[in-house]
Amino acid sequence: MDWVNVAIQGILLGGLYALFATGLALVFGVMRMVNLAHGDLGILAAFVALFIVQSLGVGVLWASVITIVIMFLVGYLLQRGLLNFTLGADDTRPIVVTFGLSIIIQNGLIMWFSADSQGLDAGTIENISVKINDQLSIGWYPLLVFIASIAVIAGLQLFLGRTKLGRAFRATSDDREAAELMGINNRHIYGLAMAIALAIVALAGILLAVRTTFDPTQGAFRLIYAFEAVIMGGMGSMWGTLIGGIVLGVSQTIGSQAFGAGWGLLVGHLVFLTVLAVRPSGFFAKTVTA
Amino acid sequence: MSVLEIQDVDVFYGDFQALFKVSFTVEEGQTFACIGANGGGKSTLLRTVAGLQRPRSGTVLFQGKPVDQISAHDRVKLGIALVPEGRRVFPSLSVYENLQIGAYGGRKGDWSIESVMELFPLLKPLSKRQASSLSGGEQQALAIGRALMSNPTLLLLDEVSLGLAPVVIKRIYEAMVHLVGIGTTIVVVEQDVQHVLTVADHVACFLEGRISLEGKPSDLSSEAITAAYFGM
Amino acid sequence: MSAPAFRVARSTRMHRYVLIVGVLIVVGLAAVPLWAQVSVTRTLVTFFTLLALAQMWNLLGGYAGLISVGQQAYIGLGAYGLWLIGDVLGLHPFIAVILAGGLAVLVALPVAPLIFRLRGGYFAIGTWVVAEVVRLIVANIQATGGGSGKTVLSAARLPIDTRITGTYLLALLVAVGSILLVYFLLRSRLGLALTAIRDNELAAQSSGVNVFRSKLYVYLISAFGCGVVGAVVAMNLLRIQPNAAFSINWTAYALFIVVIGGFGTIEGPIIGAVIYFALLQSLSQYGTTYMLLLGVIAVIMATKAPKGIWGFVAKRWNLHLFPVRRRLMLEAPPDDDADAAGPSGTVVPESA
Numbered sequence: 069m070d071w072v073n074v075a076i077q078g079i080l081l082g083g084l085y086a087l088f089a090t091g092l093a094l095v096f097g098v099m100r101m102v103n104l105a106h107g108d109l110g111i112l113a114a115f116v117a118l119f120i121v122q123s124l125g126v127g128v129l130w131a132s133v134i135t136i137v138i139m140f141l142v143g144y145l146l147q148r149g150l151l152n153f154t155l156g157a158d159d160t161r162p163i164v165v166t167f168g169l170s171i172i173i174q175n176g177l178i179m180w181f182s183a184d185s186q187g188l189d190a191g192t193i194e195n196i197s198v199k200i201n202d203q204l205s206i207g208w209y210p211l212l213v214f215i216a217s218i219a220v221i222a223g224l225q226l227f228l229g230r231t232k233l234g235r236a237f238r239a240t241s242d243d244r245e246a247a248e249l250m251g252i253n254n255r256h257i258y259g260l261a262m263a264i265a266l267a268i269v270a271l272a273g274i275l276l277a278v279r280t281t282f283d284p285t286q287g288a289f290r291l292i293y294a295f296e297a298v299i300m301g302g303m304g305s306m307w308g309t310l311i312g313g314i315v316l317g318v319s320q321t322i323g324s325q326a327f328g329a330g331w332g333l334l335v336g337h338l339v340f341l342t343v344l345a346v347r348p349s350g351f352f353a354k355t356v357t358a
Numbered sequence: 359m360s361v362l363e364i365q366d367v368d369v370f371y372g373d374f375q376a377l378f379k380v381s382f383t384v385e386e387g388q389t390f391a392c393i394g395a396n397g398g399g400k401s402t403l404l405r406t407v408a409g410l411q412r413p414r415s416g417t418v419l420f421q422g423k424p425v426d427q428i429s430a431h432d433r434v435k436l437g438i439a440l441v442p443e444g445r446r447v448f449p450s451l452s453v454y455e456n457l458q459i460g461a462y463g464g465r466k467g468d469w470s471i472e473s474v475m476e477l478f479p480l481l482k483p484l485s486k487r488q489a490s491s492l493s494g495g496e497q498q499a500l501a502i503g504r505a506l507m508s509n510p511t512l513l514l515l516d517e518v519s520l521g522l523a524p525v526v527i528k529r530i531y532e533a534m535v536h537l538v539g540i541g542t543t544i545v546v547v548e549q550d551v552q553h554v555l556t557v558a559d560h561v562a563c564f565l566e567g568r569i570s571l572e573g574k575p576s577d578l579s580s581e582a583i584t585a586a587y588f589g590m
Numbered sequence: 591m592s593a594p595a596f597r598v599a600r601s602t603r604m605h606r607y608v609l610i611v612g613v614l615i616v617v618g619l620a621a622v623p624l625w626a627q628v629s630v631t632r633t634l635v636t637f638f639t640l641l642a643l644a645q646m647w648n649l650l651g652g653y654a655g656l657i658s659v660g661q662q663a664y665i666g667l668g669a670y671g672l673w674l675i676g677d678v679l680g681l682h683p684f685i686a687v688i689l690a691g692g693l694a695v696l697v698a699l700p701v702a703p704l705i706f707r708l709r710g711g712y713f714a715i716g717t718w719v720v721a722e723v724v725r726l727i728v729a730n731i732q733a734t735g736g737g738s739g740k741t742v743l744s745a746a747r748l749p750i751d752t753r754i755t756g757t758y759l760l761a762l763l764v765a766v767g768s769i770l771l772v773y774f775l776l777r778s779r780l781g782l783a784l785t786a787i788r789d790n791e792l793a794a795q796s797s798g799v800n801v802f803r804s805k806l807y808v809y810l811i812s813a814f815g816c817g818v819v820g821a822v823v824a825m826n827l828l829r830i831q832p833n834a835a836f837s838i839n840w841t842a843y844a845l846f847i848v849v850i851g852g853f854g855t856i857e858g859p860i861i862g863a864v865i866y867f868a869l870l871q872s873l874s875q876y877g878t879t880y881m882l883l884l885g886v887i888a889v890i891m892a893t894k895a896p897k898g899i900w901g902f903v904a905k906r907w908n909l910h911l912f913p914v915r916r917r918l919m920l921e922a923p924p925d926d927d928a929d930a931a932g933p934s935g936t937v938v939p940e941s942a
Contacts, residue, residue, distance in 0.1 A: 096711075100710075101711065102710060102711020102714070102715065104659065104711065150893065153893050154892065158655075159655075159710045159711075160651060160655065160657050161892055161893070161896055162711065163711050164892040165889050165893060167659060167714075167842075168845075168849075168888035169885070169889060171842055171881055171882070172882055172885035174881075175879075175881040175885065178878045179878050179882065232462070235455055235458060236462060239459045242448040242449055242450050243446055243448060243449075246442060246448065247448075248410070248431050249430060249431075249440050249442060249446075249505075250460055250462045250463065250504070250508070251431050251434035251435055251462045251465075251508060252431055252459075253431045253432075254431075288718075288838060291718075292715060295712065295715040295716075295719070296719065298712075299708070299712065330729070330730045331726075333722075333726055334723065334726040334727065334730065337719055337723045340719065341704060341719070344705075345704055
C-alpha cells in the first residue's frame, strides 16, 4: 500500500508540474519562443503574494487573485515592451534575453527578500486529508492543486478551441504574416499569450509556495521540470503536458522511495532522457505546423 | 476619387531594390492586372499595398488618404485585403474557422460564410475539414473566400492561378467577374497573360522593378505586350 | 576595360602585425610569474579560464547556433576529472588537466545525439538537464565526497612554486589554445560548414554539408575545452564541490562575456572577458548586485546591440583581427605586394 500512496503523491505532484508547464507550452506554441525565465517568474509571483500578505494583511486567497492580475499585466508589458523586439531575425536572441531575465529576477529577489526559504501559510487546508482506508489517505491540498491544474488546462483548451481570440492565437501560431492580413495584430496576440502564461505560472508559483517552502533559486528547477513535462507530453498538446507532468512526478516520488531522498530528482531526469531517446516527439505528439 | 494611388514608390529588401519609383492609379470598380516575368516586383507591390512591406520612399494612397503609417492588420479594417502568393491558409484550422478568422477585423459588409460558400460551392462539404488536408484549388478558393470575409473595397490577388488545374482556374476567374459585378476593385498579379487579359480593364507590365508598359488591353497589341514582358 | 580579376583572400598585411603583437602579449604574460605576486597570478588564472570558457561557449552558440546553458556539466566533469585522474589514478595533475578534457568528451559523446533532438530554447534547457543529472550523480555518490566535495590532494601536494607557476602557465595555455583552436577550426572545412549551417541549415544540408556531424564535432570540442577549463579552475582552488563546479553561473559568465563582447567572433569574447573582469574587480564585493547588473547589461546588449562591442568596432572600422573570413578581392595591380589588401584591393561586400 505504501507504493500506491507514493504513486498517488507523484500523480498529484505531476499536476503542479503540468501547471508550471502550461504557460511555457502556450508561449512556445503561439510564438515559438522558449522563455528561460518562466520558472523564475512563477517564483517571483510567490514572492509578490508573500509581500502582499505581509504588507496589506490580506489572506492568501485575495493575495493570490491580486498577484495573478499583476502577473497578467507584467506578462503583457514584458512581451510588448521587450520580448517582441527579440523575435524574428535569429532565434538565439530570445534565449539570451530570457536567460538574462532569469538572472535578474533571481538576484533581484535575493536582494529584496534575502536567499532564505520562505513559506506562504494558507491555514488548515494544508493539513487535512481524505482517508481512503487505514493505510491510504490523500491530502486535500495536493488534491485541490491537481484539480486546479486540470481546470486550468481544460479552460485553456476551451479558450483556444472555441473563442474568437483563441482562434486568433492558433492562426498566429500557424502563419504570423497571414494572420496579420486577417487584421490580427500579432504583437498584441503575443502580449496576451505571455500575459496568460504568466497568470497561469503565477497560480502555479503560489500553489507551490503554499505546499512547500520556496526561495529565489527555485525558479531554475521549476523551468526544468516544466520543460520535461512539455517534451515528454509532446509539443502542442496541453493534455499531453499533464501526462508528462504526471510521469515526471511519479518518477520522482517512486525514485525517492526506492533509492532514498537524494535520488528522486535524478530518477525523474533519467526517465525524461529515456523518453527523449525512445520517443523524442513525446507521448501525444501533434504534427507541429510551421 | 481613385481607390488606390501609388506615387513614386521605392521598395528595398535589405540592399536589394525591388521597386523603382513605381506610380499608377486604380479607379473604383476597375480590374487592374499586373503582369510580367518572375522578379519583376509584382508581388512586392501587392505586399507594399497590403502593408507587409514598407516603401523606403514614395506614398501609397488608399481612397485619397496616405496609408504608409498604417500597419497591415489595420489596413484590413480600412478595406484592403490581400490573397497572398501560395494561398497561406491556416493549416491547423478548419475551413469554417479559416473563414471565421477572415472576419476577425470586424469590418461591416455583405459577405458571410454562407455567401462565400455560395460563390465557391466546393467549400460547402469541406466545412469541418482541416485546411491542410485540402487540395490546391480548394485552398485557393478558401484563401479568396477568407479575404472576402473582411468585406474589402480593394482586393489584391497574388498569383491565384499558379499551379492549379484549368477547370479550377476557370471557376476562380468566374468568381472574379462576379466580384467586379458587385463593385469590388481588384488588383490581380498574374504570369498567365492570356487569361488575365480577358478580365482586366487596365494592365501594367512589370520588368525588373519598373512598369515597362501600361494601358487598356484593347489599346495594346500583343507584340507590344510581349516586348514589354521580356524587355525587348 | 578588361574584366576585373577576383581572388579569394583571407590574410591581409594587418594580420601580420596582429600576429606579432599577439605573440609579444603572450610572451609577456608567460613571464608574469617571474616577477608577480601569487595574488596577481591567481587573478590572471581566473581571467584566462573565463576567457577560454567564453571562447568555448561562443564556439557553440555564436558559430554553431547551439545556445547551451549547460556547459557547467563539462566544467564540473573536468574539475572532478582532475581529482579522478590525479588522486585516484595517480597521474601527474598537470597531465590530468588535459585528460580531464577527454573525460568530458567521453560523457558528451552519448549526450550529443540525445539533446540534438531538441532545438533552440528547448535545446538550451536540455543541456541544463544534462548538467543537473551529472551534478546530482556526483552529489549523491559517497566516493566523490557527496555534497561537500573533495580536496584535490595530488595537486595540493605539489611543491608550491611548481603548482602556482604550473597552474598559471596551464591557464595561459588554455586561453591561448582556445583562441587558436577556434581560429583554426573556423579556417577549416568545418568552419565553412558552420557558416553555411548558420546562414541556412536546409540549404547547407542539401549542398552536402553533414549538419549533424558538424554540430557534433563542435559540441565535443566545446566539451573538451570546458573540461580542461574546469580542471584548471580546480587546480587553482584545490577544492571541488558539486554545487560550485556544476553551477549555472559558469554559463551566466560565459554568456555575459560573449554577449557584451560580440557574438560569433573571436575578438568578442576577448574584449568581453576584459570588460567582465574589470567589472568583477571593482564590483565583486556586491555579489548579488553585480549579477543583477550583468543580467541587465546582457538584456540591453542583446536587444539593442546584438553584435556586441566588437560588432560595432568591426563595422565602424571594417576591422577583423583574425583572418577567418574568406573575402573576394579585386586583383591588386601587379607591382603591389601580392599579399596586400588594404587600400589597393577593393573588398567586395561579404555575406558572412
